Amino acid sequence: MTLMTIGLVTPAIPARAASTAPDASRAASTPAGATPVLTSVTSACQNVIYIGARGSGETYNQPGSIGYLGGPVTVGLDAFASHLAGYRVGYYGIPYSADAVFPDIPFNVPKYYASIDTGINDTIAFLKARMTRCPQEHYVLAGYSQGAMVMHRVFFLIEQNKLTSTSATQLLPRLDGVLAIGDGDRVDSEGGTHYGTAKTSGSWGLSWGVLGYDGTQYKAVDARIPNLKQWPSSRFQDVCMANDAVCDFDTAYMRIPSPEWLATFGIAVHTASYRPPAVGETILEQRFAGKAVVFVAAAAINIANVTRQTPAVVTAILPPGVVGTPYSATLAAIGGRVPYVWSVGNLPPGLSLNSTTGVITGSPTTAAVASVAIMVKDHVGATASISLPLTIAQSVTWRAPQMIDPSGSPNSVSCPTSSFCVAVDAYGNALTFNGSAWSQPATVDSHSLLSVSCPTSSFCVAVDNDGNVLTYNGSAWSGASSADSDSGLNSVSCASSSFCVAMDGNGNAITYNGTTWSAPTLVDAGQDGAMLSVSCPTSLFCVAFDSNGNALTFNGTDWSTPALIDPYAAAHSAGEALSVSCPSTTFCAAVDDSGYALTYKNSTWSAPAPLDQPGTLNSISCAPSMFCANAGGTSASTLNGSEWSVPTGIDTDPNGGGLTTTSCAAANFCAAFDYAGNVLEYR
Structure with a gap:
């Protein structure tokens, strides 16, 4: 040349x-x-x-x-x-x-x-x-x-x-x-x-x-x-x-x-x-x-x-509140020159801001969904601002157990809104909730359904212990279709009708693109790399847990190497990290079956903290507002974004057999099931 x-x-x-x-x-x-x-x-x-x-x-x-x-x-x-x-x-x-x-x-x-x-x-x-x-x-x-x-x-x-x-x-x-x-x-x-x-x-x-x-x-x-x-x-x-x-x-x-x-x-x-x-x-x-x-x-x-020369507000979510319940949230900024001066607009009644510390406190007096305007000014006058939603719910409580699935063994429930939920059980049955009542159990699969995920009321995916997937279009379920011949599918999470991830018992992941499922891809080759739970708030971010207490993250293209997050599970002396829920790419919460809870904020996992000792936490669900509820044994507790409530006994059925699954659509609505087939609603 x-x-x-x-x-x-x-x-x-x-x-x-x-x-x-x-x-x-x-x-x-x-x-x-x-x-x-x-x-x-x-x-x-x-x-x-x-x-x-x-x-x-x-x-x-x-x-x-x-x-x-x-x-x-x-x-x-x-x-x-x-x-x-x-x-x-x-x-x-x-x-x-x-x-x-x-x-x-x-x-x-x-x-x-x-x-x-x-x-x-x-x-x-x-x-x-x-x-x-x-x-x-x-x-x-x-x-x-x-x-x-x-x-x-x-x-x-x-x-x-x-x-x-x-x-x-x-x-x-x-x-x-x-x-x-x-x-x-x-x-x-x-x-x-x-x-x-x-x-x-x-x-x-x-x-x-x-x-x-x-x-x-x-x-x-x-x-x-x-x-x-x-x-x-x-x-x-x-x-x-x-x-x-x-x-x-x-x-x-x-x-x-x-x-x-x-x-x-x-x-x-x-x-x-x-x-x-x-x-x-x-x-x-x-x-x-x-x-x-x-x-x-x-x-x-x-x-x-x-x-780093100009300030930036790093608070991404304001935790929800409840009318009449003390509220606290701390605003955070980075960059620029301290000290900062904070100001806010459109705070719900009953709440106030300390302009020096950035702490919002008070007891909300009215239910509201507010868009709070937040601004921080640094020592030389440079500013940054952001608007964040804040939900204040009416006083809510767990309702008494209601038997709706006499066959028992509900394994999973998913509630994208407070007026729609789907639950599946170990006998291949599915049930739906319309905001006021649950349907009768209907058999949709000849195998045990282990997990269901509904990003909307017109699209759900359920997976079973034989590697099959089923989809719901808002009115009817499809037949079971094999998606993973390698193992049963333990968990599924759908960010939308065009993106889902399911995990199996051999450390594999499969993804759905709106039309087809991918072949199983090995993402966790560790000893007993059974994937127990996955949560995907978007197609660019997922978190999964295995039975050894390891967490993996997905960035839209690749899965990370498994990283030990819950050492109790790794030592096999306590529990396994059983459930994870991520309402956003910057916040997740997880619980294990020995009563420990963990949170993920801005790319970092906290150390496991005892929450319900010596109880069992089988399931957790977080609403988009950073409100979470967990369930296990006969007790449940809630997270307001920073602090867990004291576990409270909610399942009064002596034959309930323990709470198995929960799903929260908002800070004022959750549904939980026990082993006997009772539903308990938080509203």
């Missing part, structure tokens, strides 16, 4: 200046960080979202990459999140084609720039949707190679106020930084903050050396990064290594002996430098592998430092 024949040109090269690459060690480190959460257009609001675009030819979930981010951009995400402990950090990979320009440059160049245009459109669409959904969310744009060109051009569209329906004055204050790694749109003396060994004067990217090809819809901008009042140019982080054939194209082209060598040496610098060493590299790639990782990390950490 001879690059000279395709119209490559080299811009005039000014005199070289000494390198101004910052010392990578200058960014201070922190001992712990945030766990980034895969975020979609409709996901819950985050404090900051890291939006990444992979380089040419990088594939989905390739080694060293998370999803569509690509290797170098993932290096940046890891460093960025590591310095944001306590923040809600989301990430999103732009799903554009990232078409390659090499090796057939004459034919691929137009397609290459069309790919960049697609990436720009996708990025802008995501930004607009998130800005509308989450008015206080901040963003980082990160890209490698072609992806850096995408983000470079998106930035100039923002800066030049060329985004329809979204103004630069709205977005720029919320743009914490741009991370351009190996940027083909790099220009001479472009400004910003520079990392790596490439010169900052007389250094040009590939797009300026390919005559006549600067883009089809969105053109490259030959301009310095502007220093704006609401956006200092130092927030643009450029990482480029000397002789990189993409970001330092003119140097590589002029200094390397032949165009053919440019296609090997210069490309090796570009493809290997910005990511850790990998298996299967060429000898040239091994020479440069990982050389710029420290620069990528330092640039990302500097952006994290910008994120």
Whole structure:
């Protein structure tokens, strides 16, 4: 391949200046960080979202990459999140084609720039949707190679106020930084903050050396990064290594002996430098592998430092309250400069805020569903705000047991609303609740039904001990259909009618996409890796527990390695973690059959705490408002988001045999069953 024949040109090269690459060690480190959460257009609001675009030819979930981010951009995400402990950090990979320009440059160049245009459109669409959904969310744009060109051009569209329906004055204050790694749109003396060994004067990217090809819809901008009042140019982080054939194209082209060598040496610098060493590299790639990782990390950490300059409200949910019952909730913020001053609007009657501590207290006097406006101001006047729902329910209590399933052994119940529930039992029966009465048991399966999940009143999935699944369409059940020939299915959770996960007794997971179930995938190969419970509030987040007290999480693509959460189960001296419920991606609660309870908040599990000793907790359910109820033995207790109530005996039937399952649609409605077939309603 001879690059000279395709119209490559080299811009005039000014005199070289000494390198101004910052010392990578200058960014201070922190001992712990945030766990980034895969975020979609409709996901819950985050404090900051890291939006990444992979380089040419990088594939989905390739080694060293998370999803569509690509290797170098993932290096940046890891460093960025590591310095944001306590923040809600989301990430999103732009799903554009990232078409390659090499090796057939004459034919691929137009397609290459069309790919960049697609990436720009996708990025802008995501930004607009998130800005509308989450008015206080901040963003980082990160890209490698072609992806850096995408983000470079998106930035100039923002800066030049060329985004329809979204103004630069709205977005720029919320743009914490741009991370351009190996940027083909790099220009001479472009400004910003520079990392790596490439010169900052007389250094040009590939797009300026390919005559006549600067883009089809969105053109490259030959301009310095502007220093704006609401956006200092130092927030643009450029990482480029000397002789990189993409970001330092003119140097590589002029200094390397032949165009053919440019296609090997210069490309090796570009493809290997910005990511850790990998298996299967060429000898040239091994020479440069990982050389710029420290620069990528330092640039990302500097952006994290910008994120930390302004306060952010990290409280994601206000716990529900009950009329006449003492209420307490503590608002939390991070970043900016303390001390903080808090203010709220639209608090339900009977509640008040301590503006210094951020604690809401009182006894609600009226039932309400309020949208509470919360604002925090730091010591220098910087503010952050968020609106959170707060439900205050009328005084509720557990009703007396009512026999509705004489055959006994109800195994699972699911209530998406207070006017609809489905329960299934060990004899293949299903029962429905219409808000006032339960139906008679109806046989829908010849096997034992172990679990049911209903995201809506018109869609439910039940699973049995023979690996079959059944669906409910709002009026009738389908026949049993085999989905797992490897084992019986112990638990199922559906985030919607187009996404469900079921777990079996051999450590396998199967997923439903709205049409078909996947083949079983081994996710827990541990000894006796029976999966006992799973909960999926969204298609991008699930938590499952096995019989050894291990928890696994699902990020929309992959399951994590099992991690020991309940050591009592692991020692087999106490109980097993039997039930988990996650009303959101930031909060879960779990209980085991030895009376211990655990909570998951912002990516961290608490230690097991004794709740009902020496009782048994068989089931837990959490409503979207962070209200939870657990049931076991003859007792139940509730969680208001931070504190559990004292377990109270609710099953007065001496032949009840113990509470087996519960489901809560809201803070003022739950349904629980005992072994004998009684239902107990919390309302």
